[in-house]
Amino acid sequence: MSQHGNNNSLNQKISRLRLICQSLFAIFCIYVGWQFYSFYLWALDPAGNSFVPRPSAVEAFLPLGALVSLKRFLMGAEFDTIHPAGLTVFIAAILISLFFRKGFCGWICPIGFSSNLAERVGKKTGIMFALPAWIDLPLLSVKYLLLGFFAYLILWKMGLSELTDFHRSPYNLISDAKMLHFFLQPSVLAASIMLGIILFSFVIRNFWCRYLCPYGALLGLTALLSPLQIRRDPEICTSCKKCERACPASIHITRRKTVRNCECIGCLECVQACPEDECLTLATPCKKTVTPLLLPALTLGLFFLCYLIARLSGHWNSEIPVEVFQRYYQMIDKIGHP
Ligand code: SF4
Numbered sequence: 001m002s003q004h005g006n007n008n009s010l011n012q013k014i015s016r017l018r019l020i021c022q023s024l025f026a027i028f029c030i031y032v033g034w035q036f037y038s039f040y041l042w043a044l045d046p047a048g049n050s051f052v053p054r055p056s057a058v059e060a061f062l063p064l065g066a067l068v069s070l071k072r073f074l075m076g077a078e079f080d081t082i083h084p085a086g087l088t089v090f091i092a093a094i095l096i097s098l099f100f101r102k103g104f105c106g107w108i109c110p111i112g113f114s115s116n117l118a119e120r121v122g123k124k125t126g127i128m129f130a131l132p133a134w135i136d137l138p139l140l141s142v143k144y145l146l147l148g149f150f151a152y153l154i155l156w157k158m159g160l161s162e163l164t165d166f167h168r169s170p171y172n173l174i175s176d177a178k179m180l181h182f183f184l185q186p187s188v189l190a191a192s193i194m195l196g197i198i199l200f201s202f203v204i205r206n207f208w209c210r211y212l213c214p215y216g217a218l219l220g221l222t223a224l225l226s227p228l229q230i231r232r233d234p235e236i237c238t239s240c241k242k243c244e245r246a247c248p249a250s251i252h253i254t255r256r257k258t259v260r261n262c263e264c265i266g267c268l269e270c271v272q273a274c275p276e277d278e279c280l281t282l283a284t285p286c287k288k289t290v291t292p293l294l295l296p297a298l299t300l301g302l303f304f305l306c307y308l309i310a311r312l313s314g315h316w317n318s319e320i321p322v323e324v325f326q327r328y329y330q331m332i333d334k335i336g337h338p
């Protein structure tokens with residue numbers, strides 16, 4: 001088989017590989033959620049429930065606490081000892097976006113995966129539609145406004161002592177349980193908002209990620225520095241627009257030679273959709289074409305490397321004894337934001 005033939009057959013596997021990869025992370029997250037719920041039940045009632053170890057990976061869902069910890073760490077404080085896994089995953093996601101686009105969103109994040117599944121259902125049932133540009137563009141700014149708000153509060157307003165006060169507060173200690181509590185017993189308003197977001201995800205492509213997620217906004221901004229880019233060869237391109245229809249981030253790929261866009265999640269769906277050999281490729285800044293599979297390979301490699309370093313250096317599991325978590329979980333209703 002020719003080199004091109006090999007590349008094409010590799011490209012055809014991208015979608016399937018992504019689906020497998022995202023599914024495995026999603027299954028792992030469901031397992032972590034179940035384990036954390038069991039730990040929480042034990043903490044509330046040790047006599048009535050058997051002990052299940054607290055899964056450190058649950059901290060990956062606490063990005064705001066991780067931002068506080070990261071700033072403290074960069075200001076010379078210790079690496080987070082309360083939720084170290086949360087800080088590790090946060091650093092991994094930022095490093096991945098710095099080098100390999102928003103690979104964290106495209107290949108790892110289970111919420112992005114849920115959004116992709118909702119999109120598939122929406123497309124199959126024919127209820128999905130694209131918002132007109134006059135609504136799409138202002139809505140696109142919402143996640144950046146949310147990011148700006150959190151950045152202002154945490155990066156701009158809080159000095160080291162305020163960061164440390166928050167970090168050592170009971171609220172931060174039980175923020176994982178607070179999150180669980182929020183989903184188990186949402187207020188009417190919170191439940192209505194969540195339901196609205198879920199319903200919108202079936203009719204508007206990538207609704208949460210595209211318009212509302214400040215985490216994705218941060219990764220998108222750092223991804224602008226990423227050396228790996230999708231390149232289009234206008235000499236080969238037939239303007240069939242199959243790439244644009246496949247792109248979950250609704251990027252106008254045919255209007256440019258290089259996709260330098262903070263919405264690009266590095267999913268490579270466009271590369272797979274393109275019927276022309278060597279027309280859409282993954283390239284380095286010096287225009288050298290590399291195999292597209294390098295992006296997920298490096299994304300996952302860096303993610304697991306960060307995990308391994310944290311694990312081996314003792315920065316994955318919390319130093320807080322489970323009895324302390326237990327004591328504070330039992331006071332969950334009395335502990336508010338500092
Ligand atoms: S935008 Fe947010 S929710 Fe969506 S995939 Fe990225 S980090 Fe996950």
Ligand code: SF4
Nearest residue numbers: 247264265267268270
């Ligand atoms: S441009 Fe290509 S890699 Fe980027 S989000 Fe769209 S389909 Fe995925």
Ligand code: SF4
Nearest residue numbers: 237238240241243274
């Ligand atoms: S799918 Fe390929 S050939 Fe078609 S418009 Fe996109 S880049 Fe051009």
